[in-house]
Amino acid sequence: MKLFIINSSIGRKLIMSLSGLFLFLFLTLHCFLNMFLLGGPSAYTAVNDIMELPVVTIMVPILAAGFVIHILYALWLYWQNYRARGEVGYASGKKSETTSWAARNMVILGLVVLLFIVLHLTQFWAKMQLQSFLGGANQVHADQSYDLVANQFRNPIVSVLYIIWYWVLWFHLTHGFWSAFQTIGIDNKKWQPRLQIIGIVYATILAVCFTSINLYFLFGFGA
Amino acid sequence: MEKTIHITLKIWRQKGPQAKGAFETYQLNNISTDSSFLEMLDILNEKLISEKKETIVFDHDCREGICGMCSLYINGHPHGPDEDVTTCQLHMRKFKDGETIIVEPWRSRGFPVIKDLMVDRGAFDKIIQAGGFISVTTGGVPDANAIPISKEKADEAMDAASCIGCGACVAACKNGSAMLFVAAKVSQLALLPQGKIEASRRAKAMVAKMDELGFGNCTNTGACESECPKNVSISHIARLNREFLKAKLKD
Ligand code: HEM
Ligand code: SF4
Ligand code: FES
Numbered sequence: 001m002k003l004f005i006i007n008s009s010i011g012r013k014l015i016m017s018l019s020g021l022f023l024f025l026f027l028t029l030h031c032f033l034n035m036f037l038l039g040g041p042s043a044y045t046a047v048n049d050i051m052e053l054p055v056v057t058i059m060v061p062i063l064a065a066g067f068v069i070h071i072l073y074a075l076w077l078y079w080q081n082y083r084a085r086g087e088v089g090y091a092s093g094k095k096s097e098t099t100s101w102a103a104r105n106m107v108i109l110g111l112v113v114l115l116f117i118v119l120h121l122t123q124f125w126a127k128m129q130l131q132s133f134l135g136g137a138n139q140v141h142a143d144q145s146y147d148l149v150a151n152q153f154r155n156p157i158v159s160v161l162y163i164i165w166y167w168v169l170w171f172h173l174t175h176g177f178w179s180a181f182q183t184i185g186i187d188n189k190k191w192q193p194r195l196q197i198i199g200i201v202y203a204t205i206l207a208v209c210f211t212s213i214n215l216y217f218l219f220g221f222g223a
Numbered sequence: 224m225e226k227t228i229h230i231t232l233k234i235w236r237q238k239g240p241q242a243k244g245a246f247e248t249y250q251l252n253n254i255s256t257d258s259s260f261l262e263m264l265d266i267l268n269e270k271l272i273s274e275k276k277e278t279i280v281f282d283h284d285c286r287e288g289i290c291g292m293c294s295l296y297i298n299g300h301p302h303g304p305d306e307d308v309t310t311c312q313l314h315m316r317k318f319k320d321g322e323t324i325i326v327e328p329w330r331s332r333g334f335p336v337i338k339d340l341m342v343d344r345g346a347f348d349k350i351i352q353a354g355g356f357i358s359v360t361t362g363g364v365p366d367a368n369a370i371p372i373s374k375e376k377a378d379e380a381m382d383a384a385s386c387i388g389c390g391a392c393v394a395a396c397k398n399g400s401a402m403l404f405v406a407a408k409v410s411q412l413a414l415l416p417q418g419k420i421e422a423s424r425r426a427k428a429m430v431a432k433m434d435e436l437g438f439g440n441c442t443n444t445g446a447c448e449s450e451c452p453k454n455v456s457i458s459h460i461a462r463l464n465r466e467f468l469k470a471k472l473k474d
Contacts, residue, residue, distance in 0.1 A: 009441070086334075088330055089330065092299045103443065106442060182464070183441075
């Protein structure tokens with residue numbers, strides 16, 4: 001057993017980093033597929049047919065594991081770091097410059113993201129994939145899923161919450177991206193600013209794409 | 224012409240490691256802006272002696288920014304508000320007339336308070352003892368250029384070697400992590416042919432000691448780099464990660 005991923009700080013960070021990058025991969029795919037919503041019901045239904053393939057079903061527990069590992073490690077590391085800081089805080093505050101505001105608030109950002117993930121899962125996943133696990137009697141199938149999304153996103157409260165969520169996630173991703181590479185050791189003086197910029201651009205593309213879907217339905221487009 | 228300022232100091236006083244500490248307020252008048260921060264504290268201590276009160280304990284030695292003994296967390300920054308200097312090189316001209324200055328010890332579980340503003344940084348010595356050396360006799364001074372080393376590598380190693388072990392990186396870190404210090408000590412040797420041979424063993428031993436002593440997990444906030452008086456770069460942390468992970472994957 002490679003126990004260092006449990007009992008060494010850098011090993012634990014490796015897990016944080018790899019699980020984070022894995023979630024990045026998922027998010028990218030998820031974003032790409034959902035952009036087909038903008039192509040109307042038939043385009044989206046075609047994509048959703050893919051989503052009901054067995055390959056995707058196999059990926060569900062792996063993805064869930066990715067989230068669970070990332071979150072459990074996050075909380076574990078946070079708790080260790082909280083203790084390492086010592087009992088007494090600084091009366092004059094912490095005014096040190098850091099690489100970003102997000103860097104100091106990764107756990108809070110992550111927890112807010114998690115809150116929304118729960119909401120998101122109950123709104124969609126619980127009505128679609130979960131039902132197929134349970135036998136499929138109440139499942140919202142591929143051909144009805146476009147309407148499900150459209151109905152939810154036309155509700156201004158839901159859509160505004162979603163858009164807030166994307167931009168909270170944006171903060172998490174801007175630090176997360178370069179931090180993950182720094183943790184694996186693929187970073188140096190030359191690449192640090194580059195990775196930081198790539199991270200911001202990447203996170204912005206994801207957030208803008210997701211946001212555009214909500215705005216599309218919110219402003220009455222779509223069938 | 225010499226300029227003087229009046230200041231209010233809020234200084235952390237703590238009788239011993241187990242005692243409960245608290246801030247005490249002191250008033251100092253006519254402090255020359257040319258004096259250093261530590262000279263200002265000397266003046267305060269002289270005043271306390273004349274009042275038959277107990278003096279304030281703080282660490283210091285060379286007072287020229289090279290030994291790493293001075294510490295002090297001043298107004299939200301380790302080594303005070305000035306950039307790239309140690310507390311002993313910090314001058315009172317960095318403060319305004321009438322300013323209130325809060326002075327605290329380094330705060331981290333790895334650095335327990337001994338008394339007042341003095342903390343025990345012995346943990347750093349233990350980390351060095353765990354592997355921050357080359358374990359062969361190197362003989363006399365070799366001829367320059369006998370071992371070719373690229374200018375880039377030499378510069379990087381020199382930058383890492385400028386770490387004076389003051390602990391400001393730990394003091395600044397919200398995670399109480401010692402990664403910048405350990406990264407500097409691993410890098411200064413790993414970059415050079417003489418140190419490279421033991422690089423794996425060194426990275427593993429020093430990280431294990433760092434973890435054992437209760438320092439936190441780095442989350443790459445970069446607070447350490449911005450407060451380091453010697454400007455040690457977090458790119459060394461990436462190198463430490465690389466050295467450590469390579470070593471572990473080889474096992
Ligand atoms: C789609 C969801 C998410 C993605 C793509 C993501 C991505 C990342 C990445 C790439 C990192 C950097 C790893 C590193 O520094 O080595 C990271 C760090 C972190 N994440 Fe997430 N994350 C997500 C959700 C969450 C959630 C739900 C939490 C809940 C607590 C969370 C908490 C954290 C924490 C505490 C860190 C550590 C900060 C650091 O080391 O820089 N993340 N995340
Ligand atoms: S890395 Fe910088 S802040 Fe940390 S101990 Fe060395 S000199 Fe001090
Ligand atoms: S007293 Fe030596 S570095 Fe400040």
